C-alpha cells in the first residue's frame with residue numbers, strides 16, 4: 645500500500661503529496677491517529693492514497709457513515725479519568741488490552757451486544773437506536789437503554805422503550821417475553837430477539 649498523504653492545507657510547506665503528516669502543521673493528525681481503531685485508519689489511508697488518484701478507489705458515503713456510527717458505538721469510558729476511548733476489535737483479536745490515551749490506565753471493555761453488523765458497547769448510559777435494529781439511519785429514535793437493576797445494583801439490563809414485544813433468549817435456550825418498559829438482563833450467552841433481528845450479548 646502506498647504511504648502518501650495528500651495535504652489540502654495551504655499552510656503546509658509540502659502542499660500536495662507527501663509521505664506523512666508534518667509536525668507543526670498537522671499536529672492533530674499526529675496526536676490523534678493512534679486513538680482510532682484500525683478500520684477507521686484504513687479508510688483514511690485508502691482515501692488519501694489510492695483514492696486521491698483513482699476515483700473508483702474512493703470511499704463511498706455509506707461506508708463512511710457506517711464506519712462513524714460503528715465508531716460512536718465503540719466508545720467506552722476510562723474508569724480512572726473518564727476519557728472516551730474506542731473499543732478496537734483488532735486489539736481484542738490480538739489479545740492487546742485497551743489503554744486510556746489520557747491517563748494511560750488500563751480500560752476494561754464493558755459487555756457488548758452484537759446486532760447484525762453493529763457492535764455496541766453497553767456502557768451505563770448506552771442507548772440503542774432504531775438504526776441498530778432496522779439499519780435505517782434513524783439515530784434519533786431510541787428503542788432501548790441500558791438500565792441498572794434497582795434491587796440489585798450489580799445487575800444491568802436493556803430496557804425496551806418501544807411498544808413492541810421482544811423475546812429474551814437465555815443461554816439455556818429458554819425464552820421470556822420483554823414487553824415495553826420491561827428489561828432483558830445483560831448476561832453471557834443470552835440474546836434478544838428485536839422482532840426482525842437478534843442481538844447477542846458478548847460478555848467477557
Ligand SMILES: [Zn+2]
Pocket residue numbers: 722723724725726727744745746747748749
Ligand atoms: Zn484515563
